[in-house]
Amino acid sequence: MLMKDKILEMIISAVQSAGITVGEDQKSKITVSVAESRLGDYATNAALILAKNADLKPMDLARTLAEKLKSQEFEKVEVAAPGFINFTLKNDYLVEHVARNMEHVTKERVLVEYFQPNIAKPLHIGHLRTAIIGDAILRMLRYLGYQVQSDTHMGDWGTQFGLILLAYKKYGNEGLLENDPIGELNKLYVKINEEAEADPKLREEAKQEFVKLEHGDTQNHALWTKFVDLSMKKFLTINELMNIEPFDNHWPESFYHDKMPKVLMDLKSKNLLKESQGAQIVDLEPEGLGIGLIVKSDRGTTYLLRDLATFIFRQSQGFTKQLYVVDVRQSHAFKQLFAILHKLGYMKDDEGVHVDYGFMSFKGQALSTRKGNMVLVEEVLAAAKEKVAKIIADKNPELAKAKDVVNAVAIGAIKYFDLSHNRHSDIEFDWDKALDFEGNSGPYIQYSYARLASILRKVGPTSYVLHSTSLTPTEREILFKISTFDEVVVDAMKEYMPNVLANYLYDLAGLINKFYHESPVIAEPDEQIKNSRLALINLSKNTLSKGLQLLGIDPLEEM
């Protein structure tokens, strides 16, 4: 059990033994949080919340509770104005507690959808964000014991394939296609779109091509399969390229093609479907969500219908929770989706969550604005690697396996930059900042790790014992910080905010660097202190390693 939760339980029972009744609404307002280090380890506002009910002054109630809360785990339980209770854990207790691993409880099945590229459209920075955030969430939920799976949901179906098929038949070249499938398909798509602007007949032809595809035309189906296979292969290089966990499922849009009629029947049988302007809609005006378009007036299907089928299918696979890591522009669409699923009776509470994120823009050094404001993944990565390689060549020219290190640092820098920000914020990517080794950055944390690794390497294998006495204030802070690791991951996943963990790791790395500066280890004459510091280093290193890996960043023994 997490220390935080344990303290909360102690508080509740202390309150009850003081004869004070606690309503559910009040209970939910009582918090136990990490205190400022000068005040203690944990703090609670319980007395402030309950004072009025108990008809006591907050300070008096706090004192009463504090008295009851004194127990073997705590060095101190103190009261502070206007009515906080602060807890300081015993060092002995911390030493013992910190060595324990989180008990593994198997939790519900969760599906995380992220990385939704469209065939014939190149990977850009938006795809990078969904992949990075989604991947981090997957890793963290898995750590917490959830049975998580990922799903990519690629865009491989729809009327745009009519245009692509038509263009390929007119101008296509097999060699070019195999060489650079997405680039070539994109070129064809752009070209035919331009032509269709001028000549509406082409659009009609394209539509027919798609109809043929839908009806299983052999030639079109073969071409489509080829486009999809080649593109998929290319897209999935993201796993290797960005160190993204392999995806568990690929259920693309086409996969739901034959699952939509059933949803339509369902909607009809529940009287939710209406005819309007020749189209089939669900009226969501009462919910303030406008009109949900299900079938277009030309009888074409919509994304909304496909998304309904998607949710229902995944639910049938046993997933009791579905997370959609998709940018914030889709939030209206997801509200509609969830509202209709409620009406259909498929969704209760928060079984579906839109994990939205803001935009990433770029500062200075405009990266190719040829395609509008699109910044390509390849360009970002190449630029990052180039910059990192220069720094490495400068700082550590002797480094073995420099290429791997450059790769890991570049990826770490990009990911950390993304993940350290609150995902709701629109953020500006600053090359100098993200790839500077100084300050709050991925490389800073990797560097802190490498320093610890270096000390342990020098000392060689020994068994370390952490002693609870003779801890310096910084060492004590580090120890406590490490003990809260699991709490932090739990907190981070309450609202699916990877930045909570990223910020924690930065704080920890900062403390470690401070400690590194203050306390010599190898040169320490007192063997017991030396040994204890080595133990602390070992713990710190393991914690940084766990945390970095949950963010999808490789810890490096040397850099």
Add this chain to the structure above:
RNA sequence: GCGUCUGUAGCUCAACGGAUAGAGCAAUGGUCUUCGGAACCAUUGAUGGGGGUUCGAUUCCCUCCAGACGCACCA
């Protein structure tokens, strides 16, 4: 027009309704006979305006200002 989100230091960002609003960059000044100086320490500096709720508001509510993004036949 309606809706959602955002507005914090010169810049880029943090902050479960909590205690003296934290960082990084930039600027200035320091530390060290470098267990890896890619470090550490310090100084200057901020909640868009106005109301309200609360013991307590960057956080919740109202309003105004500024910006971004959405509001059925594009995907």
